[in-house]
Amino acid sequence: QKSLLGLKELGRGEIESILNRAAHWESHPEKVNPVLTGKFVANMFFENSTRTRFSFEVAEKRLGAEVLNFSAAVSSVQKGESIYDTVRTLESMGIDAGVIRLKPNGILAELAEKVNVPLINAGDGNNEHPTQALLDLYTMRKQFGDLKGLKVAIIGDILHSRVARSNLWALTKFGAQVVFCAPPNMQAPELGAPIVSIDEALKADVIMMLRVQLERHESGMIKSAEEYRQQFGLTVERAARIAPHAIIMHPAPVNRNVEIDDELVEHPQSRIFPQMQNGVPVRMAVIERSLQ
């Protein structure tokens, strides 16, 4: 039984084996493969989610697991119960694994040490979102075959982005070149990736746009949505300048006409909805690994 807390500490071989197993599940003709019959998996979301929560649920059901969905908004968290007590409560009821999304940074590792079931990180603060980055790598691998030498530009609200961090840490293990492009107040220079202009970023093979995370901002971080779009958004005009082989990615949810123009979300070079589709086999591989 293995937790998946992040990609920073995960070896390249482990990541590769998850991606290969995801390819196996993607090519599997049957929708349900009951390899986890009798296993109970709890999806514990202490922060909102659509894609991650539902694709984990689809993945668990496709593997034949019993699924429990916990949502903090309608739970005893509202009466002041802690995250630890909540997870211990579900553990004491006999879950075999937990998928967990948390708002605060820095508590997941300690939590995982205290409980006896594997935990899968579904996003913790601005630290890591390992299954998002795995599905992003999977999407890039499907497109380009090899990640080595691939130039990936991650553009936008790097400061608040767990997706940027997990992608940086995973992609560099495979020899991809990651560059960041962000407004001065949304950069994270301590991560060590080169910070480039938007014009330079548009030369990459992968143009990964990030959501402006207004819910994590202090007031005044952006003057206006339109000004942000003009300076850092993937506009139709900018998209016309990307290489014909390049792809556009975004973890979603998307702020249409802020970080990416409406017309580009389903552009032929966009892989935004395929990313979501790829999330299911990737999460099947991750859950299966946790319960082996």
Ligand code: CP
């Ligand atoms: N990409 C992602 O994590 O989306 P959700 O917040 O909807 O899960």
